[in-house]
Amino acid sequence: MSGEPTPPPRRPGTASGPSPAPPETVASGGMTTETISSTPPPAGRPRRRRWITVLIWIMLVPFAAWAVLRTTGWDAGFRWIQLAAFTPYVAAASVVALLLALSLRRWTAGVAGLVVMGAFAWAVLPRAFADPAPAPGGTALRVLASNLARGGADTKTIMDLVVRLKPDILTLQELTPEAAGRLEAAGIRKALPHMVGEPTPGVWGSGIYARFPLRADQAAIDYGNFRQSVAVAPEQNLQIVSVHPCAPRFDYKAACWAQGLRALPKAGAGPYRILAGDFNATLDHAIMRDLLATGYRDAADVTGRGLIPTWPQQGWEPVPGVTLDHVFADARLAIRSFGVHRVPGTDHKAVFAELEIPGTAR
Template identity: 55%
Template sequence: MAIPSHERRPRFVAIQGVRTWMSWIVVVPFALWAGVRLSGFEPGWPWVPAVAGTPYAAGAAAVALALACLLRRWAAGAVALASVLAMGVAVLPRALPDGPPAARGPALRVLAANLLVGKADTDELMALVARTRPDVLALQELTPAAMRRLEAAGLRRTLRHAVTRPRDGVGGSAVYARHPLEAGEAIDLGGFGQVRAWLRHPGGERVEIVSVHPCAPNRAERLPCWRAGLAALPRAGGELRVLAGDFNATLDHVPMRDLLASGYRDAAEVTGHGLRATWPQWSRRPGVTIDHVLADERMAVRAFEVLPLRGTDHRPVFAELSLPRGG
């Protein structure tokens, strides 16, 4: 039996209303996310850990756009499209390699690894050192026991120069190198040590190396320590610098964007590998990119890799850089 027209009309209006509300419910969260991400304002916890998932939010915003179009809610679709474009501008350059590097100076090969309170597999790390042949190795969460194992395995025979600050727990760090090192003033905040060392390259260049490891922003009360640890890192300019290690931050965090704006480039982003997750390793949870090699913008980035390492929750990162001639 046909439904009378005067009864069909309210039902149609109700269905349309449900579609409208459904479309806005899925679109608005990503619009707010995009707005905050691009604003330069960074709220506190839990936004700080959440914003690391911006690449995933960009993908979800695209799904929201498709749903709004499927429901023919064009106003919501327009907002969703703006959100996708806004987050795409922030995220897509990480997957697109830059042009050929300009610097043609001597090479500087940098490997960085978080050892998970010294638990990383010693033999596998030594194999990575043998394969990548780094000039510099930056270690985080280096314990005294882990340092003894690594040096017994021959690390100091391969990388003869070192500035080390091992500690029990998560706060130890070190820089090992093939070339002479001069210790700089370490950064020590909240129990997280970040070794600084000046490397004298055979080509004559002097480069500061920082083994980066600020506090993790995993709780609200840790945010001030996290921000202070990143703010204490040296800005680019003047002397050449390379910052390498576990930043506990992605390129979507304001302190990281401030660092880059001072004159650094992220090696992963330059080579189109900026969406490769580095933490957590060996886990089903979505990964984020918090381990980086930041190089002075006067350096060329020739190669970048994210590598496996048993015994730790972080993936080591490796970059091959070229120093500017006369740097």
């Protein structure tokens, strides 16, 4: 006999309630003891867990969709043109969804979040790291570009930048006849005596000033009445464009924005090319990456300053800053440095790049 007490037999006719939970047997010192658990697991817990999982996926899916659109370059329409400029902010926010999934041990969602964050990192982070600098040599070439905001930018600040930075080329956007007159009166032609351009009332004019002789290479690139001046410096074997396609503020402007960017000269054979100004686009727009792929490099990206916002300057627009102003340099040109400068009276910061033309240093 085992010595264990025999449970009393059940009386016939006794009402039976819910069956108790099966006993748990615990061994202790050669004897066994039965512990009866009478507390069932909470019925609502699995449901809450499902809802948490659903909410994590709801948070993650928009980031995944954004990463797919950015990576594939698919044209999702007018609103996507506007939204794509803010990709660096979305990339940073995607980390929150990933950390939430991992902290709550939703491993499938966590893996998806890692893939999404990796796609964003691949697209955005290289702009924050400088490329290896090429060996010195060649002819220095300094480029300054500024959007004057309907000619309203402070003339003294522009002239101070010209004196301090000593640009060889100055490209201006939204150059009005009045702004051109103020610059002439302030002595712009003493520093940069040569000019090609079309000062025009409103937002449509542009101009190119240079230390060396220029000639108009062709009529200004004109889509939506935005005149992007084009000039050639024969002695330097250089073609320059003051870039300013129309801003995609409204649905009907999306076409001329794309046309203005696609009409910019491609890099490659022929003269060295520089595109400088207000592109109204960032490197997160596929059309900009297509242009770079022809043989340009973005000076800010190359020098690790590609995430510095250039628009809007503080107080102009209630949106986070984005990088709309660029200096695209022919890949045959070395890029030495890049900087951004505040200019009162305009919503855009001026951009400055130091380049180098192959050849004998001066």
